[in-house]
Amino acid sequence: MASVDLQNEQSGIEFVEQSVQKWGRSPSALIPILQDIQQQYRYLPEQLLTHAATALELPPASVYGVATFYAQFSLDPKGKYLIKVCDGTACHVRKSMPVYEAIRKRVRLVDGKSTTEDMQYTVETVSCLGACGLAPVVTINDKVYGQMTPDAITAIIDMLEQQEGEV
């Protein structure tokens, strides 16, 4: 997770530099570099996007175009727990939306927001996590939970918070 201090712009730039070293300076390195940044910070901080553009000698607009085209990239910071509710076909017909609503209720998300004020939770829908046999499926920070119900997922979040209280 965000082990590099975002306030410290220098370290962010160094991170991008390292990534550029790894993937090279050709345009085809852009997506892997953005993936590195996304993985590290869980979103794409604007100043790092600009830096990636400079490093690859690409117009910032093209970089922005790529960053907004792909669903994997986010320009907004994500909560500590990233909860993805699958709404692929298999999950949809096995009633994934009530599960989604239950999560939003549990973490108190209102008015179309997807991240809580305290930056604890981000709740999103995705189309197919590839575990359709266990529909409906939810992932929390990449851990997969199958055959979910509104009650079951609420209990899981309860448990997360309990663990959080213990540390």
Added chain:
Amino acid sequence: MIQSPAELQNLRDRYAKGMAQQKAGILVCAGTGCVASGSLEVHAALEHALKEQGLHTSVQLLLEEESTGGVTAVKSGCHGFCEMGPLVRIDPEGVLYTKVKPVDAADIVAALDNGEPVERLLYRHPATQQVFVKESDIPFYKHQTRVALANCGHIDPNDIAAYIAKDGYQGAANALSRPPQDVVDNVLEANLRGRGGGGFPAGRKWSIAASVDADQKYIICNGDEGDPGAFMDRSVMEGDPHRIIEGMLIAGYAIGASQGYIYVRAEYPLAVERLRQALSDAEAWGLLGDNILGTGFSFALHVKEGAGAFVCGEESALIASIEGERGMPRPKPPFPAVAGLWNKPTIINNVETLANVPDILRRGVDWFKNSGTPSSPGTKTFALTGEVANTGLIEVPMGLTVRDVVYTIGGGIRKQMAFKAVQIGGPSGGCLTEEHLDLPLDYDSLQQVGAMIGSGGLVVMNEETCIVEVARFFMEFTQNESCGKCVLCREGTRRMKEILQRIVDGQGAESDLGLLEEVGESVQAGSLCGLGKTAPNPVLTTLQYFEEEYLAHVRDKRCPAGVCPGLKTFAIAAEDCVGCSKCARVCPVDAISGKVKEPFVIDREACIKCGACVDACKFGAVVEVA
């Protein structure tokens, strides 16, 4: 380093012998589904139990010590029967244990000695209560023919030697000993059709690329698998990555490419990890790199991670994505086979297409054509999901009927409900109804009824599924995923979604149906790539086969399946309500209020009609009112 076909053969024999020396092999499914159900803990518990009993070994150890006995416990790819996971199989007998928990480990290990399988973990047929010991006798498995999935669940995907022991890389050795044109001809003759959806003969594509002169050519494996509700390619990439590498190696040799890319969907981190491992093992063993098997042929592979865009499954968009751009399709021609990645001749094949190639080269064209139908030879994998009793991953000969798949293999509809429809081919496909139950599943038969095999997602729906809502769901998906290049696709899918939204909200008019058809046909006609060309299919097929249901929505303002929120209201029957407050607690919008032990009431204005209260009430007091 394996330096010749003879060395490969030696290694195969040696390792197969080692496998045969063990007393038993335990295979714990480590596919995404079973991992989610806790299979890694099961594996750890089994290893622990084996060590306690002094039974634990590895094939490597058996070979080094020239000993026999002992039991290996390995993590394999997906066994397919995800519904019953975590799954554990005991070889060589093929005993299948279902829903295994770590506490069962001791009993499973004890059963290896006394020969009596652990009865409580065996699969019990839900309808007949018959208990099955062997995996191969269970109806779910019995009617399958596994080619692409042959090793999935049967080997440790991280063990290249295990793949070689199953005759892995023999197809490549065969291919590399013959002229490239021979290999192209073989695949052409086998009539291997693209499993990624279109069904275009792989051999035809290969011969085009083979005949072009170029200093550099590329092979791309399309592992984007964007169809929501499909996970066949994922399972092959995770469960048998070397099969894909071998397929690409053969394809590369056939067309004269020395470089290849495997493009994997962003949502599949485990597949990326397994493929990377497999690539580096294959390189270390000399099966990728320079002068493979001493034949002088050199081939290098790279893994590319997608970044989450459905349209990147389309060939030219995929190429743009590898080049670092937005994944937008380009007009064809020129076809990628002539000018693709970095303008070089490029062959793009689907994961499953490539996974079929090694066996065609090893076992021959006649063997391949033995299964399937004359125009669609071979097998096809399907992800069987939705309201079917046995969800999971299957592979069957082409031409099996929908009924065979849903009832014989799938075990029918869950909870004894009535079959309504099966959605095939994902967002590009269509809905089939009861009247299509005896339709053979092959490329041409499906095309005739307006559907398509697509990648192979089969989502079964029961009487509680609203077809109109499903159509809306697909339009929302394609509208979201349209790259925005073509006006008709970008705007048309949006308008279609809006119309469908209106209908499910209870505000549709009868004229909307004609409008849907008109817009749908324009989107089909005016889009550049397959996304737009096929996006209206789920709507157009359902309009055709479920007209009554659409009419009920727009004319009678009624959703026969009782799904559409806009067309129903909930109320609490005071005489049945005991005042337990469960409904109020599950309500996501706090629309239910009342005093404990007195009847509760629903605020109809605030209610979003999600139905959570209906499911929560143990007394059946929440009722739908028209």
